[in-house]
Amino acid sequence: TYKTHARIDGPLVMIGFGSIGRGTLPLILRHIDFDRDQFTVIEPSSEYAGLLAEHGIKHLQLALTEANFAETLRSLFPNGQGFVVNLSVDVDSIELMKLCQTLGVQYIDTVVEPWPGFYFNSPLPNAERTNYPLREKVRALGKSYPGGPTAVSCCGANPGMVSWLLKEALLRLAADTGVKADPKTQADWALLAMTLGVNGVHIAERDTQVSARPKPQGTFVNSWSVDGLLSEGYQPAELGWGTHEKKLPPNGHKFKSGPGYAIWIDRPGADTRVRSWCPDVGPQFGLVVTHNESLSIPDYYTVWDGPRALYRPTCHYAYHPCPDAILSLHETNGAGKLPENKHILTADEITEGGDDLGVFIYGHAKGAMWYGSRLTIAEARALAPYQNATGMQVTSAVLAAMVWVAENPRMGFVEADEMDHARCLEVQRPYLGRIECHYTDWTPLQNRINRFAEDRDDSDPWQFTNFLAV
Numbered sequence: 001t002y003k004t005h006a007r008i009d010g011p012l013v014m015i016g017f018g019s020i021g022r023g024t025l026p027l028i029l030r031h032i033d034f035d036r037d038q039f040t041v042i043e044p045s046s047e048y049a050g051l052l053a054e055h056g057i058k059h060l061q062l063a064l065t066e067a068n069f070a071e072t073l074r075s076l077f078p079n080g081q082g083f084v085v086n087l088s089v090d091v092d093s094i095e096l097m098k099l100c101q102t103l104g105v106q107y108i109d110t111v112v113e114p115w116p117g118f119y120f121n122s123p124l125p126n127a128e129r130t131n132y133p134l135r136e137k138v139r140a141l142g143k144s145y146p147g148g149p150t151a152v153s154c155c156g157a158n159p160g161m162v163s164w165l166l167k168e169a170l171l172r173l174a175a176d177t178g179v180k181a182d183p184k185t186q187a188d189w190a191l192l193a194m195t196l197g198v199n200g201v202h203i204a205e206r207d208t209q210v211s212a213r214p215k216p217q218g219t220f221v222n223s224w225s226v227d228g229l230l231s232e233g234y235q236p237a238e239l240g241w242g243t244h245e246k247k248l249p250p251n252g253h254k255f256k257s258g259p260g261y262a263i264w265i266d267r268p269g270a271d272t273r274v275r276s277w278c279p280d281v282g283p284q285f286g287l288v289v290t291h292n293e294s295l296s297i298p299d300y301y302t303v304w305d306g307p308r309a310l311y312r313p314t315c316h317y318a319y320h321p322c323p324d325a326i327l328s329l330h331e332t333n334g335a336g337k338l339p340e341n342k343h344i345l346t347a348d349e350i351t352e353g354g355d356d357l358g359v360f361i362y363g364h365a366k367g368a369m370w371y372g373s374r375l376t377i378a379e380a381r382a383l384a385p386y387q388n389a390t391g392m393q394v395t396s397a398v399l400a401a402m403v404w405v406a407e408n409p410r411m412g413f414v415e416a417d418e419m420d421h422a423r424c425l426e427v428q429r430p431y432l433g434r435i436e437c438h439y440t441d442w443t444p445l446q447n448r449i450n451r452f453a454e455d456r457d458d459s460d461p462w463q464f465t466n467f468l469a470v
């Protein structure tokens with residue numbers, strides 16, 4: 001028997017039934033009370049139609065487009081109540097969020113996804129292919145709907161759960177360094193990060209999941225959406241820009257408009273490496289793939305002195321994907337064209353490994369700390385069906401966010417940083433394996449094989465240019 005955390009009344013519509021949608025299904029069935037005949041999945045593929053039929057869930061086999069999405073969703077939500085869980089690719093999140101406000105329906109997604117045409121073959125200049133304008137658009141739109149039906153933007157594992165882990169980590173760091181902390185508001189949290197002397201945060205991930213089959217040449221293999229990784233991986237690298245940073249990285253640019261909490265680099269995130277650190281392996285390369293949390297965290301943790309940012313941490317993803325995905329990216333970068341064949345590793349074929357996903361917080365009194373979830377494939381398999389360790393960290397965050405939305409139905413637009421991290425982690429924790437805290441004296445100036453020319457700032461190890469491997 002599983003604990004029911006919340007009830008959702010009215011139609012429940014999941015958009016997209018890919019690796020994350022399938023993994024989220026058993027968690028919804030376990031922990032959320034709803035009427036089975038009100039559950040519809042919109043998914044163009046018939047591949048998993050059998051699974052939906054088995055669970056008695058309606059399958060609307062259709063791809064949402066600019067032309068049909070409004071009419072389709074209107075017909076599914078006739079009574080001004082219900083819930084949309086958007087786990088698709090190629091469906092415009094902002095359009096869905098607007099429509100859900102009109103329909104009186106709660107909403108959650110895991111990424112600000114645009115209609116097709118944004119990620120590839122776009123006429124837009126690189127500055128406009130970043131996530132900054134997408135997020136700014138969501139934030140501006142949110143101001144029109146105060147107290148509207150709750151709409152959570154970007155809440156999976158990352159973006160999502162990592163914002164909750166960051167809060168837990170900051171409280172832990174405060175306790176371990178004797179700093180009094182009882183943050184309640186956004187300003188309190190930002191002040192706490194500043195008081196602790198946090199220069200920056202990596203979303204530091206190491207995925208070690210492997211299968212017994214060597215990666216076939218020409219097939220892009222990943223542990224979650226291949227389309228998702230390619231889309232964000234070939235946007236420009238992007239990061240929250242801390243107030244301690246002395247100089248922009250090569251080809252780095254500030255944004256010309258808006259609050260300016262981030263910068264972008266004129267090269268793909270999937271080909272931009274930083275030195276980072278995860279438990280188990282220690283020092284490693286991570287990729288600066290752009291993500292919403294690289295923007296929401298620096299924005300949330302800015303301490304303002306009038307119009308001037310007094311304090312802000314640097315923040316970015318430092319992603320070490322699974323070995324097959326590293327090889328796939330290497331192949332794709334070399335070939336200079338998108339792969340034709342794609343494959344997502346399933347829980348059944350993965351033989352070993354797991355996913356370590358956490359926050360690496362640096363520059364404070366104890367040097368650096370990694371705080372996060374360490375989940376093996378064996379643990380994930382035992383916890384719930386249809387997913388690997390990576391999926392489990394994402395789907396349990398979706399579950400936690402759905403519960404929080406059901407408990408807080410009229411908050412308007414929110415991001416993970418603005419939710420109750422303790423409540424969300426309470427729901428999610430049983431699915432995260434071990435939550436571990438590791439301190440380390442590692443800095444990006446350590447660990448070199450021989451000496452080569454590099455842009456080094458020995459006076460401050462925590463400069464972004466020291467992390468960046470050019």
Ligand code: NAD
Binds near residue numbers: 020044087158159344
């Ligand atoms: P996936 O590629 O396995 O599945 C995506 C699904 O969307 C597919 O089944 C596809 O048929 C469906 N789809 C495509 N076009 C559609 C349309 N027009 N209308 C409706 N459905 C459509 O991807 P996934 O691994 O399940 O990931 C789903 C989404 O979640 C992606 O956008 C991904 O970037 C995001 N994601 C976020 C996180 C996070 O931590 N925040 C983690 C993993 C994935």
